[in-house]
Amino acid sequence: MAQGGEFNSRVYADSPTRSLPLLCREQPIFSTRAHVFQIDPTTKKNxxxxxKHAVTVSYFYDSTRNVYRIISLDGSKAIINSTITPNMTFTKTSQKFGQWADSRANTVYGLGFSSENNLLKFAEKFAEFKEAARLAKEKSQEKMELTSTPSQESATGDMQSPLTPESINGTDDERGTTPETPQYLPEPRAEPSQNQLPFSHSSSSINKHWEAELAALKGNNAKLTAALLESTANVKQWKQQLAAYQEEAERLHTRVTELECVSGQMTVIKSQKTELNQTIEELESALKSKEEELERLKEEVESANEFQTEKESLTQKLQETEERNQTLEAQLVELEQRLEGSQLEREAFRKSLRTLLELLDGKIFELTELRDSLARLIEGSSS
Structure with missing residues (x-):
């Protein structure tokens, strides 16, 4: 048994499971060796x-998603890939055999150990990590209740990390015991994991940001354009009113002059003059406020022009970002094609090596037989 440190982060291209990511982010925390069995999917009894032989079975912990998994490889094939949930139960059916049901994989796994001590240690770790999974689930539920917002798991239970045969399976060929009385214990179905949230590339986030700013600028531009049209109409109306006020002021001044010429009506003329002066002051004040408003509208028009310039700049930046995204996507496709080609070449090289090893084994066997034959001939000739 081995209790290991951090798992080696490396690309595992030979894994038959397509859902496994290329980079490992898990740590093995307990390992043992056992014969692995699965329940017959047809009969559910055998x-x-x-x-074919005892393999290494390990507990792994994913600190990113806070989950525990049981994983075992036979060569390059993953024969156990089970995520521990609070609903799982490890049952000891004999002194050297135990089993648990995985509703996600829709199967029951069985392990035959070389000794009862190994079985007890594995069951102890199973209970420990099951309790840890339960606490993690309760903590997640409490967090959801506090925030009052639905959360999704960052990754599904089926998303798993790749493992290499060198780090999981040992080199010793130990012989474990086979199950004496296989039993099938149905287990309550675990809650299905939620789908993984689609990740967004940084380029798409930039595009959305620029698009939002562009939409906001378009809205502001439309508002300023409407305000400009309205202010233009108001300016025309104010000019007409100003002309009317000026005509009225000239007429009033003329009337004041005429009234001043009338000596018998001096008191009345003075009173009317005061009233007319007040009216003129009010008209001049109104005219001044209209002029100030006109200046403000001109400033808004200039600001609208600045927004238009900024909008054109943002549009150009958005186009440049899209072009960079297209270039990066083309490079990514090329890299994927090169990686696939290198994987095919590696697989062909491995097949060639296996063929050479088989031929070498045959030759060694033939040489051994030839040596034995020569030895017998020598012994026969000497006798």
């Missing part, structure tokens, strides 16, 4: 061995 055990079907999934490994």
């Amino acid at each position: 055990w079907v061995p999934t490994s």
Whole structure:
């Protein structure tokens, strides 16, 4: 048994499971060796061995998603890939055999250990990590209740990290015991994991940001344009009113002059003059306020022109960002094609090596037989 440190982060291209990510982010926390079985999917009674010999079975912890998994590889094939949930139960069916049901994988796993001590240690770790999974789930539910907003898991239970045969399976060929009395214990179905949230590239986020700003600028531009049209109409109306006020002021001045010429009506003329002067002051004050408003509208028009210039600049930046995105996507496709080609070449090289090893084993066997034959001939000739 091995209790290991941090798992080696490396690309594992030979994994048959397409859902496994290329980079490992998990840590093995407990390992043991056992024969692996699965329940017959047809009969649900008999055990079907999934490994020809004892293999390494390890507990892994994903600190990013706070989940525990049981993983075992037979060569490059993942024969156990089970996420521990609070609903799971590890059952000891004999002194050297135990089993648990995985509703997500729709199967029951069985492990045959070489000793009862190994079985007890594995069951102890199972209970420990099951309790940790329960606490993590309760903590997540409490957080959702506090925030009162629905949350989604960052990754589904089926998203798993790749493992290499060198880090999981040992080199010793230990012999474990086979299950004596296979049992099938149905287990309550675990809650299905939610779909993973689609991740967004930084380029798409930039595009959305610029699009939002562009939409806001378009709205502001439309408002300023409407205000400018309204102010233009008001200016025309104010000019007409100003001309009318000026005509009225000239007429009043003329009337004041005429009244001053009348000596018998001096008191009345003075009173009317005072009233006319007040009216003129009020008209001049109104005219001044209209002029100030006209200046403010001119400033708004200039601001609208500045917004238009900024909008054109943002549009150009958005186009440049889209062009960079297209270039990056083309580079990504090319890199994926090169990676796929290198993987095919590596697989062909491995097949060639296996063929050479088989031929070498055959030759060694033939040489061994030839040596034995020569030895017998020598012994026969000497006797």
